[in-house]
Amino acid sequence: MKVGIMGGTFDPIHIGHLLAAQSVCEELGLDEVWFMPTNVPPHKEQTQGATARQRLEMVRLAVEGHEAFRASDIELVKGGVSYSIETVSLLRERYPDHRFYYIIGADMVQYLPKWHRIDELVRLVTFVGLQRPGFDADLEELPAPMKEAVMIASMPQIELSSTLIRERRAAGRPVRYMVPDRVNNYIEVNRLYET
Numbered sequence: 001m002k003v004g005i006m007g008g009t010f011d012p013i014h015i016g017h018l019l020a021a022q023s024v025c026e027e028l029g030l031d032e033v034w035f036m037p038t039n040v041p042p043h044k045e046q047t048q049g050a051t052a053r054q055r056l057e058m059v060r061l062a063v064e065g066h067e068a069f070r071a072s073d074i075e076l077v078k079g080g081v082s083y084s085i086e087t088v089s090l091l092r093e094r095y096p097d098h099r100f101y102y103i104i105g106a107d108m109v110q111y112l113p114k115w116h117r118i119d120e121l122v123r124l125v126t127f128v129g130l131q132r133p134g135f136d137a138d139l140e141e142l143p144a145p146m147k148e149a150v151m152i153a154s155m156p157q158i159e160l161s162s163t164l165i166r167e168r169r170a171a172g173r174p175v176r177y178m179v180p181d182r183v184n185n186y187i188e189v190n191r192l193y194e195t
Contacts, residue, residue, distance in 0.1 A: 001031045001032065001095075001097065001098045001099070002028065002029065002030045002031050002032075002098075002099050002101065003030065003031060003032050003033070003034055003095075003098050003099070003100050003101065004021065004024050004025060004028070004030045004032070004033035004034070004100075004101045004102075004103050004128070005033075005034055005036060005087075005088070005091075005100055005101065005102045005103060005125070006020070006021055006033055006034070006035045006036065006103045007036045007037075007038055007075070007082070007084065007087070007102070008035075008036075008037070008038065008041075009037065009038055009041055009049070009055065009162065010035065010037045010055050010058065010059050010162070011049040011050055011055055011162050011166070012049075012050065012055070012058045012162055012165060012166075012179055012183055012187060012192070012193075013035070013055075013058050013059050013062045013162075013179065013180075013183060014160055014161075014162060014165055014178050014179045014183075015158070015160065015177075015178060015179065015180065016158045016160040016161070017035070017062075018062060018063075018069075018180070019155060019156055019158060020103065020130050020155050021033040021035070021069060021103065023130070023153060023154065023155040023156065024101070024103050024128055024130065024153050024155070025068055027153045027154065028101060028128065028151075028153065030068070030101065031068065032068050032069070032070055033068060033069050033070070033103070034069075034070045034071075034072045035059045035062075035063060035069065035070065035071050035072065036072045036074055036075050036087065037052065037055045037056050037059055037073075037075065037076060038075050038082035039052055039075045039076050039078065039079055039080060039081070039082045040080065040081045040082060041081075041082060049162075049166060049192070049193065050190075050192050050193075052076050053076070054186075054190065054192065056071060056073055056076055057186065058179075058183045058186055058187070059071040061180065061182040061183050061186055062179070062180045062182070062183050064182065074087060074090065074091070075087055078090070083116045083117070084102065084115060084116070084121055085115075085116055085117040085118075085120055085121045085124075088100060088102070088121060088124050088125050089124065092124055099126070100124070100125045100126070101125065101126050101127075101128050102125045102126070102127050102128065103128045103130065104127060104128070104129055104130070105129070105130050106129045106130055106131050106137035106152070108129070109127070109129040109137040109138075109139070109142070109150060110137070110138065110141060110142075112127065112142060112146055112150070113142065113143065113146065118146065119145070122145055122146050122148075122149035123149075125149070126149055126150075126151060127149055127150040127151070128150075128151055128152075128153050129150055129151070129152050129153070130152075130153055130154075130155050131152060131153070131154050131155065137150075137152050139152070160178055164178075165178055165179065165193070166193045169187065169192065169193035169194060170193055170194065170195045172194075175187065
């Protein structure tokens with residue numbers, strides 16, 4: 001089975017994440033895409049956003065009903081800082097017959113050499129860099145073993161981020177159509193991202 005991994009804070013998950021997953025699913029012929037909210041991201045500052053459990057619940061609501069999308073709590077259950085090498089090693093141990101594709105934004109491709117234990121990680125997973133607005137993934141900048149472990153996929157161009165959604169909510173502005181309806185309802189009922 002070919003499985004895409006989409007990691008991230010998903011604070012909140014939005015239609016850009018879902019479009020990216022669908023694009024890679026189609027382009028690479030993946031069987032499933034697993035959305036994995038990070039517990040504590042190693043490279044992002046903590047924001048006053050949703051709790052880990054709330055982020056996971058929003059992911060569940062967003063992927064509900066999609067035959068190829070799954071929500072995974074693997075990083076939340078593991079706890080601590082979410083390092084990709086630990087997560088991928090655990091996945092390979094649990095699902096030895098699966099091939100994993102780690103989906104990242106094109107802007108993250110250039111930072112791969114800085115990832116924790118990247119030399120081991122590139123032997124366990126194929127990275128898929130998504131072309132996003134304003135970012136061209138330059139694979140020539142990467143060391144040879146890394147370059148061979150990265151492929152580029154295209155996605156519809158959409159200017160949307162979780163930060164923008166949180167800012168709109170803080171300003172009392174709607175985020176409908178930026179997130180799936182069920183996620184929008186969850187955000188409103190739980191009064192997430194309000195000041």
